[in-house]
Structures are given as C-alpha cells and as structure tokens.
Amino acid sequence: MISVEVARESLLAGIKPVGTEVIALSQATGRILAEDLTARVSHPPVAVSAMDGYAARAEDLAQVPRRLDVVGQSAAGAAFAGTVQPGQCIRIFTGAPVPEGADVVIMQENTRRDGDRVEILTGAPSGRHVRPAGLDFSIGDMLIPAGTIMGGRTIGLAAAMNVPNLLVRRKPRIAILSTGDEIVLPGDQPGPAQIVGSNGPGLAAMVTALGAEAIHLGIARDTRESLDSMIRAAAGADMLVTTGGASVGDYDLVQDALKDAGMNLGFYKVAMRPGKPLMFGDMKGVPVLGLPGNPVSAMVCAIIFLEPAIRALTGRSTVTQAINALLGRDLPPNDERMEFMRGTLERTDDGLVVALPFEQQDSAVMSGLARATCLVVRAPHAPTAQMGDMVQVIPLPATL
Numbered sequence: 001m002i003s004v005e006v007a008r009e010s011l012l013a014g015i016k017p018v019g020t021e022v023i024a025l026s027q028a029t030g031r032i033l034a035e036d037l038t039a040r041v042s043h044p045p046v047a048v049s050a051m052d053g054y055a056a057r058a059e060d061l062a063q064v065p066r067r068l069d070v071v072g073q074s075a076a077g078a079a080f081a082g083t084v085q086p087g088q089c090i091r092i093f094t095g096a097p098v099p100e101g102a103d104v105v106i107m108q109e110n111t112r113r114d115g116d117r118v119e120i121l122t123g124a125p126s127g128r129h130v131r132p133a134g135l136d137f138s139i140g141d142m143l144i145p146a147g148t149i150m151g152g153r154t155i156g157l158a159a160a161m162n163v164p165n166l167l168v169r170r171k172p173r174i175a176i177l178s179t180g181d182e183i184v185l186p187g188d189q190p191g192p193a194q195i196v197g198s199n200g201p202g203l204a205a206m207v208t209a210l211g212a213e214a215i216h217l218g219i220a221r222d223t224r225e226s227l228d229s230m231i232r233a234a235a236g237a238d239m240l241v242t243t244g245g246a247s248v249g250d251y252d253l254v255q256d257a258l259k260d261a262g263m264n265l266g267f268y269k270v271a272m273r274p275g276k277p278l279m280f281g282d283m284k285g286v287p288v289l290g291l292p293g294n295p296v297s298a299m300v301c302a303i304i305f306l307e308p309a310i311r312a313l314t315g316r317s318t319v320t321q322a323i324n325a326l327l328g329r330d331l332p333p334n335d336e337r338m339e340f341m342r343g344t345l346e347r348t349d350d351g352l353v354v355a356l357p358f359e360q361q362d363s364a365v366m367s368g369l370a371r372a373t374c375l376v377v378r379a380p381h382a383p384t385a386q387m388g389d390m391v392q393v394i395p396l397p398a399t400l
C-alpha cells in the first residue's frame with residue numbers, strides 16, 4: 001500500500017490538461033480561464049467625480065466659505081469641454097469627467113447654491129472625491145490569471161476590461177462506469193438481492209459540480225463481456241472512473257478487464273480508510289481511476305483524488321484541501337491507514353471551529369456522508385487524540 005500523498009502525486013503526474021475553446025463572456029460561469037487576461041481599456045478612462053457636487057480648484061478653497069461662479073456642468077456621458085479658471089467651478093455628478101483646471105469635488109451637501117453662483121462651505125485638499133484615470137486598472141494590466149474559475153466577480157471585471165470572449169479550458173469529459181450484478185438504476189424495482197446504484201448519480205453530480213462533463217457509461221454486469229464492451233465506450237473520454245469490482249472477490253474483474261483493454265497500472269491499494277482498494281492507471285492515454293464499490297469509499301476517494309485530477313485536467317494546480325479545527329471528542333489511536341472520518345464542522349459562540357466526527361464510520365453508510373459537513377483527517381499511526389486537540393479537516397461544500 002502506498003500513502004495518500006504518494007498516490008496523489010503519482011496520479012497528478014499522469015494527467016495532462018485538456019485543450020481550449022473560445023466562449024462568450026456570458027457563458028463563462030464556472031469555466032476555467034486558459035490565458036492571462038489583460039485590460040483593453042483603462043478604468044476609469046479619465047479622472048471622474050466620486051460624488052454629486054461641484055468641481056473646483058483646491059487653491060480657491062484655502063479660505064472658506066468661498067463664493068464661486070458656476071460656469072457649466074459635467075454629467076456621466078456628457079463632459080464639460082472647457083477649463084475651470086480661478087474663481088470658477090462646475091456642477092458635476094457621480095461618474096462624470098472632472099474637467100481641466102479642476103482638481104477637487106465638493107459634495108453638494110457642503111455647498112449653498114444661489115443662481116449662477118455657489119457658496120462652498122467646506123474646503124478640501126486637491127484630489128478629494130476625484131477618481132484619477134486608471135485608479136482601478138490601466139490598458140495592458142494583467143488582472144485575471146490563467147487557471148481562474150470564472151464567476152460573477154471575475155466576469156464583471158472581464159466585462160469592465162472590455163473583453164467579450166474568453167479562451168477557456170474545454171470541459172473535461174469524465175466517463176463513469178458503475179459495475180455489479182446487484183446494481184439497478186434509481187426508479188427501477190430492485191430484486192431480492194439487488195440495491196439501487198448510488199455511485200453513478202453521486203459521482204456524476206460531483207463531476208458536474210467540479211466543472212467537468214459527466215458521461216454515463218451505465219452499469220456493467222460482473223462478466224468480462226459486459227465490462228469489455230462498456231470499457232471500450234470510454235474511448236474519447238478525458239478520464240475513466242469506475243466503481244466497484246476493485247477488491248479481491250471472485251467477481252472483482254474490473255482491473256483485469258482494464259489491463260486487457262491496454263491499461264498500464266499506476267498504483268493499486270492506498271493506505272486510507274475508506275478507499276483502500278483504489279486503483280489508478282493509464283489506458284492508452286486515458287487516465288483511469290478505479291474507485292471501490294462501497295459508496296462512501298467511492299465518494300471520499302472522489303473528493304480526495306478526483307477533485308485534484310479535474311483541477312489538473314483544467315490546467316490548475318492542486319491546493320491544500322485541509323484546514324485546522326478543534327476536535328469535538330476523544331478519538332482512539334489510528335492504524336497505518338490515513339482516515340477520513342465523516343463529521344460536522346461547527347462554530348462555537350466564541351468563534352472557534354469545532355469538528356465532531358460521527359460515531360458511525362462504516363463505508364456503506366451514505367446517510368452519514370450526506371449529512372457530513374467535513375472529513376476529519378487522521379494521519380497514519382496518529383496517537384490517541386483528545387477533545388480540544390487541533391485536527392486537520394476537509395470542509396465539504398454542499399455541491400460535493
């Protein structure tokens with residue numbers, strides 16, 4: 001058995017990023033930018049007012065109150081063309097260009113208007129309430145690096161940069177193959193010894209949430225004929241994920257079928273709980289992740305291995321998933337397998353984050369996994385841990 005870290009490194013070394021495509025900015029939510037994005041305009045393009053009021057010369061306002069002549073106005077989209085001379089000001093609105101000569105904006109609340117004149121009641125230093133050209137960014141500035149997941153804030157910024165289309169990573173196509181004679185589809189009537197398959201739907205949802213495209217290959221029966229033909233259907237996918245048939249039972253044929261289809265085995269068996277019979281290989285350029293059949297094992301392995309794999313397929317580097325929290329109860333010493341315990345993450349009244357692993361940690365108990373908000377990570381051979389000890393946890397987003 002290899003460690004989780006070695007397994008993850010070996011898996012990532014076997015994955016190359018998928019190609020790119022150009023899409024409209026309006027379609028970019030959740031997509032991965034494949035180029036560094038530079039601004040095509042400056043923002044703001046010229047100096048503009050941050051307030052409704054009067055644009056004036058700061059040197060005129062050394063002594064206040066001071067009466068100035070109002071010689072024009074500047075509105076957003078309709079600038080004042082002239083120059084503000086000593087003793088003059090213009091009416092100005094938020095976002096409107098600040099004209100030549102003026103270097104300060106006085107909020108209208110601090111003025112008293114009287115026909116063509118205005119009394120400025122409070123002084124202000126040069127630059128007050130003026131946003132200089134390029135305050136936010138200038139033409140050519142690189143603002144959104146390749147690898148960014150585009151969302152509302154970054155799409156808004158790209159629009160402000162006047163970038164209408166984006167070069168993004170193609171969505172990786174992840175083929176998902178469930179296996180097992182006992183598995184039926186949700187909605188079907190299970191026979192006496194059958195169960196409703198949950199790995200396929202759960203993994204497909206995770207794949208989608210991680211920004212990739214799920215291809216359902218279906219449920220292979222525990223025969224070589226069935227497995228062989230369904231494995232062939234994975235050609236053209238960017239990755240194949242199988243579940244079940246990974247252990248040592250008489251009906252665990254998946255690895256042999258994959259090898260006969262041309263897979264070179266990378267690793268098999270990882271020192272982790274759940275998920276020990278995890279397998280990874282390369283089938284003629286298609287990375288293959290063989291997940292155990294137990295549903296909690298399959299999904300925990302997906303969180304620990306498929307998530308970074310999809311990151312790598314979209315050209316992103318892996319990030320540390322774990323954060324620190326306080327342990328909510330005592331735990332016995334651990335064996336040689338790194339353990340990912342399902343549990344909840346809660347904030348105490350004084351703002352501390354406490355992780356509480358469930359008592360029930362059987363790898364068939366899906367209700368616990370669904371209810372969990374974190375995985376509490378126990379290192380191999382970790383000694384007894386006490387309530388209040390610092391532990392590493394992986395928070396679980398609702399979409400996974």
Ligand SMILES: Nc1nc2c(c(=O)[nH]1)N[C@H]1C(S)=C(S)[C@@H](COP(=O)(O)OP(=O)(O)OC[C@H]3O[C@@H](n4cnc5c(N)ncnc54)[C@H](O)[C@@H]3O)O[C@H]1N2
Pocket residue numbers: 178179180182183195196197198199200243244245246247248249252274275276277291292293294295297363
């Ligand atoms: N003698 C040994 N037996 C087992 C070992 C071992 O080391 N020696 N390892 C155990 C561990 S740990 C795991 S994990 C499982 C892995 O088993 P397989 O990957 O071969 O999976 P199956 O036997 O096909 O199924 C296990 C379990 O999961 C259910 N299952 C399978 N597919 C689905 C699905 N799509 N949706 C929902 N549930 C599914 C299946 O019905 C079984 O109950 O092996 C242990 N045994």
Ligand code: MOO
Pocket residue numbers: 272273274275276277292294297363
């Ligand atoms: O390691 Mo298995 O994945 O515990 O049930």
